[in-house]
Amino acid sequence: MKLMRVGAVGAEKPAILAADGTIRDLSAHVSDIAGAAISPEGLKKIAAIDTATLPVLSADQRIGACVAGTGKFICIGLNYSDHAAESGMAVPPEPVIFMKATSAICGPNDNVLIPRGSEKTDWEVELAVVIGKTAKYVSEADALDYVAGYAVAHDVSERAFQTERSGQWTKGKSCDTFGPTGPWLVTKDEVADSQNLNMWLKVNGEQMQNGSSATMVYGVKFLVSYLSQFMSLHPGDIISTGTPPGVGMGMKPPRYLRDGDVVELGIEGLGTQKQTFKADA
Incomplete structure (x- = not known):
């Protein structure tokens, strides 16, 4: 469904x-x-x-985020071997976990606001896992029993806020509208293999990301089990599982989003998103 x-x-x-x-x-x-x-x-x-x-x-109505009541928006950093390489960082020995504020969640086609003072707003197409029932201390073998389905997520990031302002990554990930999610929550029965999905992203029509969830370091089953050892996962919680290569930060020279830029992204079988980036007032 x-x-x-x-x-x-x-x-x-x-x-x-x-x-x-x-x-x-x-x-x-x-x-x-x-x-x-x-x-x-x-x-x-x-x-x-x-x-x-x-x-x-009506098909003309706005599409909202595909799930409501999200208590936790958990993100996994450097979870694609090829993205870690372009970032100049080593593949971590355990998943890098950070939180994205739930106030960042918005519809898949809503405008995204470039925050005041931003010079390095970047793009990241990601596979989102949506939890369907409470998971605590679950095994990897049972992990998918706790998954409702999958969605496209755009982990919009402000790199200067994230890495140059000291402290943790959260403030560079949590600006308003930095979490477009959807268009659909695709139930897991319709996704034959979450570890073999093509993923792509374009900026103003130019292909930037063209990858696959096959290059994930830590897969969906592992992540659900791993996270459940540290915190209970509840229905509606979102795990955004990392991005393939092709982000602006990794380009030479780096390239970032500006007012008026249009970003389109999608994942095989999970739908597409399209956002216009606007300078926040």
Whole structure:
């Protein structure tokens, strides 16, 4: 299933992308794409609905972030061997974990705001894992039992804030609108192999990233198990699993985003995003 949320900011309706390409309203069945609705039991109930009986929503409506109620937006740094190399950094002996503020989450096609004082706003296409039920001390073998599905995430980053201002990475990752997520939460039954998905990103039509989740250092199963040893993962939590090479920071000379730039990105089977970058007032 491809679950989504459509409508104005703060007033999104839960929806499903039907087989005929129409967007169908799930409001009569679930209050949102969140919590119990994305548990294994909740997803079974949604799967049993005849989408032909659901009201059609306008395809012109804004698409919101594909999951609501996210308590934690956990990111994994330097998790692609080829990206670590372009960054001039060693592959870490354990996953690098940092948090992105949930206030950064926005719709996949919303404008992204370049924060005041920014000179190094950068792009990163990432595979997002959405948790469907509480995970604590889970084994790698059982890890996917706790995953609701996958989505495209754009881990927008301000590199000067991230690496030149002292302290941890969070402040360079958490600016408002720095977490476009969606368009869909694609349930795991529709993703044959999360470790073999093509990923790409373009800036103003120019290809910048063209990679695959196959080059992840630490895969989805490992990450869910690993994180659950340190903190409980709850329904709606997002794990953004790292980016392949081709980010602006790694170019010679480095290249960063400016007001008016348009970024398009996508992951095989998970949909696409398109954002215009705007200087924040």
